[in-house]
Amino acid sequence: MEVIVVDNYDKLSKKAFEIVKESIINKPNANLGLATGSTPLGLYKEMVKEFENSKTSYKNVKTFNLDEYIGLSQDNEQSYFKFMRNNLFDYIDIDFENTYIPFGTASNVENECVRYNTILEENIVDLQVLGIGVNGHIGFNEPGSLFYEGVHVVKLDERTRNDNARFFESKNQVPTSAITMGIKNILSCKKILLLASGKAKAKAIYEMIHGDILETMPASALRVHPNVVIIVDKEAASLL
Numbered sequence: 001m002e003v004i005v006v007d008n009y010d011k012l013s014k015k016a017f018e019i020v021k022e023s024i025i026n027k028p029n030a031n032l033g034l035a036t037g038s039t040p041l042g043l044y045k046e047m048v049k050e051f052e053n054s055k056t057s058y059k060n061v062k063t064f065n066l067d068e069y070i071g072l073s074q075d076n077e078q079s080y081f082k083f084m085r086n087n088l089f090d091y092i093d094i095d096f097e098n099t100y101i102p103f104g105t106a107s108n109v110e111n112e113c114v115r116y117n118t119i120l121e122e123n124i125v126d127l128q129v130l131g132i133g134v135n136g137h138i139g140f141n142e143p144g145s146l147f148y149e150g151v152h153v154v155k156l157d158e159r160t161r162n163d164n165a166r167f168f169e170s171k172n173q174v175p176t177s178a179i180t181m182g183i184k185n186i187l188s189c190k191k192i193l194l195l196a197s198g199k200a201k202a203k204a205i206y207e208m209i210h211g212d213i214l215e216t217m218p219a220s221a222l223r224v225h226p227n228v229v230i231i232v233d234k235e236a237a238s239l240l
């Protein structure tokens with residue numbers, strides 16, 4: 001694991017963008033794995049800003065999101081589908097046909113998991129962007145998730161629902177389950193870029209890097225992957 005410590009969130013976003021841009025310059029038809037949440041927002045702003053100025057093209061890029069809430073339709077403002085449109089896809093030249101996110105309102109969620117898993121098997125992700133939960137989750141792989149699982153349905157941890165309640169009007173609007181890439185899918189990506197900012201993430205970052213590799217700390221699975229870059233700001237690195 002390569003760990004890069006930067007001063008603040010702005011530098012974290014710029015450094016992350018350098019790595020994303022490099023992968024697209026090296027391979028204009030790269031498969032990019034994307035995350036939602038607060039952490040990658042600065043990276044997405046950098047991508048949009050640079051697209052407007054220099055026109056790095058995303059025309060041939062395909063994207064694959066980590067997860068989606070079950071029960072939220074694509075036009076729901078809190079869905080991850082909408083999040084990606086609002087924060088990135090609407091502002092770059094990506095072909096929407098090339099953006100993949102599980103359907104949160106699929107009539108059969110188990111079939112939807114199989115469908116999304118097949119898509120991932122057919123399109124190996126070149127660079128997967130990850131955030132990390134305070135409890136060490138990656139994607140929505142909560143503590144206790146099996147390291148060998150592919151795309152699956154997960155019941156969200158109360159801690160995660162509390163953390164995500166800030167995006168909703170009230171906590172009881174936060175869905176109780178989601179479809180997520182499994183750790184197995186994440187470990188199949190060629191390169192992983194994990195971003196973490198703020199003191200609340202310090203313990204999870206410490207345990208991911210220095211703790212035991214355990215299913216109770218999902219992010220610790222990344223230690224078996226040969227190509228992981230972690231960018232943390234000083235606060236998230238404060239226990240290292």
Ligand code: F6R
Binds near residue numbers: 037038
């Ligand atoms: C998002 C995702 C989650 C977040 C994590 C951190 O698609 O899969 O694992 O990366 O919950 O969220 P933030 O960045 O909001 O702290």
